[in-house]
Amino acid sequence: MKTIKEIDSEVNSERELLKTLDGREFKATKAKLNFLKNCKLYLETNPRPEFIKESLDFTKRKIEILEERFFEWQECRNINQYKNPRQTYFTEVGIPHLKAQLKILEYLLD
Numbered sequence: 001m002k003t004i005k006e007i008d009s010e011v012n013s014e015r016e017l018l019k020t021l022d023g024r025e026f027k028a029t030k031a032k033l034n035f036l037k038n039c040k041l042y043l044e045t046n047p048r049p050e051f052i053k054e055s056l057d058f059t060k061r062k063i064e065i066l067e068e069r070f071f072e073w074q075e076c077r078n079i080n081q082y083k084n085p086r087q088t089y090f091t092e093v094g095i096p097h098l099k100a101q102l103k104i105l106e107y108l109l110d
Contacts (some may be wrong), residue, residue: 001049001108001109002043002108003050007036007040010036011033011036011037013031014029018030018033018109033105038100039076039104039108042104056106056109059071066090066093066098067095069093070089073090074091
């Protein structure tokens with residue numbers, strides 16, 4: 001499991017790298033810094049490794065259940081009004097947020 005010190009050292013190295021980059025690499029590094037900030041915020045609550053594993057399993061299962069419910073949602077709607085009905089549904093139920101949380105939890109357990 002990652003520690004706050006490991007995250008801090010990664011943040012410092014990314015910040016140093018950020019000074020030399022521009023364009024697409026700059027944006028990618030900024031995104032990674034934001035990701036690391038979220039990881040650090042999670043670690044500041046001092047979670048047990050077992051809790052992180054349970055949260056990971058719970059989040060995976062929740063995403064699976066929500067993805068399976070798309071067809072029920074689709075039956076109740078006039079899907080022709082949506083440009084991309086699946087994407088609209090995912091946004092409504094918060095799947096992008098859950099996937100971001102899943103990435104953080106998987107990263108912390110590595």
